[in-house]
Amino acid sequence: MVRKILEIKNLKKHYDSGFDLGVDHLGLDENRIMVLIGPNGSGKSTLIKLINLLEQPDSGEIVFDGSNVLYSGKAACDLRKNMSAVFQDPFLFNMSVYNNIIIGLKLRHIKVGQKKEIFDYLIEKLNIEHLLLRNPGSLSGGEQQRVALARALVLEPRLLLLDEPLANIDQLSREDLRSDLFGILKDTERSAIYVTHDRNEAMIIADDIAVINSGKIEQTGPKNDVFRRPSNEFVAKFVGVETLLEGTVLENKNNVCSVGINRTEIYAVSDFRTGQNVTVAIRPEDVVLFSEGTDLSGSSALNFFRGTVIELQDVGLFKKVELDCGFRLVSFVTANSVDRLGLQKGKVVNSSVKASSIHLLKR
């Protein structure tokens, strides 16, 4: 059986600002990375502080590694020693980089020699070997955060808490640090909670995802479950579903539903019953575009839509294409495909989506 490192039950906390946090249930298995994702002000950092015992909840319980968390000073301090946290700001102390990295060891009365292996590994992986004698004030934001990460990781905590550690770093350093950090997390098999509002980051690093909104956990589960089968429209939008259409199940044959939307039928693999109102969720990367006249006899897709391009927009490495197919359908394609298909506003193209890629939400 998998060991639970953390379990939260019915946790409630009211703030004077009027914000309420209420987490019915959240669990993290050992050696897994959970990404806590949600918009700004949704309570991500607040939840991290509660887990880190930096704040006390009004009610509910936190079970850490099998034992209930107590909030008396000494017990909380002892328990906190099993965790370490990195926040958005590096919060380095006014001492050398080396002393900053080992400060947690000193506080725990652990000899640096005992952690030499992990120390050497971290300063090499995080590329901070040459900074050890420097004053944190003289480092760039990215370098400071590398030091803060080393300081937390050298403790080899049972649970690592990372509260948007890359949020305040410029784009270029961020990508470098992200790949270094994610490499370390995988290498060292840490149990970690990683807070972010960047779903690409979540997609790369997460084993599990918890989506939080207005102080409540909207959905939690393995990454692919949450990304492929969001439980409601908020989660769907947050994990990158671009097309959400309201319709009614017209028929269900062997778990293939036909959903009526305007005058179109959309097929989706699902167990909804005839007559149920649903929302159809389609991820943009699942919508395949092709030019008219393409031979489709080999395609296994059930859904074919013909539509007019109404919008073309750059979104990072992809182009976002909006089609009017009697409903709005969004697809992500490569710049290459845009050229090949000659996509431009007003152009009529065909698209297909597999029934198994379409997810239905209860409405």
Added chain:
Amino acid sequence: MELIWDGIKQAVILLFSGSREVYEILLLTVRVSGIAVVVSMIIGMPAGLAIGLNRFKGRKFIVAVINTGMGLPPVAAGLFVSVLLWRSGPLGFLGIMYTPSAMIIAQVLIAAPIITGVTLAAVQQINPGLKLQALSLGASRIQVLWLLAREAKLPALAAIMAGFGGVISEVGAVMMVGGNIKNQTRVLTTATVQYVRMGELSLAIALVIILLILAFAVNLVLTLVQQKENRTWSGRFWR
């Protein structure tokens, strides 16, 4: 102009001629103010740290009291200590009125709020996130205090300078509780007042110059320590 020049000459002569009286005054000044500052540090620094780092009921009131204390008129401190130590006063049995001990008590009353207040201000400048970070690294309450005190170390030297400046230059309180008794409780400031009253202006100028040199020397040492700290801490390693 000649008066000032005479004063400077007199100061040099007094300093280097080995006048016993001047040395006694100088030594007593250093002893009384030095002990007062050390005692005030022992009281004021932990108090400033504790008040600055914690939030509790009545905190604002206490901070207001300390701020008032920072501007406490020395005569008020002197009067208060006099009333306490007066023969018929509550602490009269100690019999320390008109002794250096009484002067130290009065000066602590002046310097302790200054050192507390400056420490408090310095601690409040520390990023509150550092406390959170220290806790999340597993620091106990004492360790958090230690870490944050370390952060406030350089501004704390300013607190010592402010406290020392407050007492070395003070005349009202030491006059009142010390009595300016020759060879017993006469310090640089009270002696200066005495000489001005007697019309010995060049002697007074000489003493003031000695006082200024003393204040400058103490602040110079503290400043050097402060600047050195600022430069070299990064090289120090724990093993």
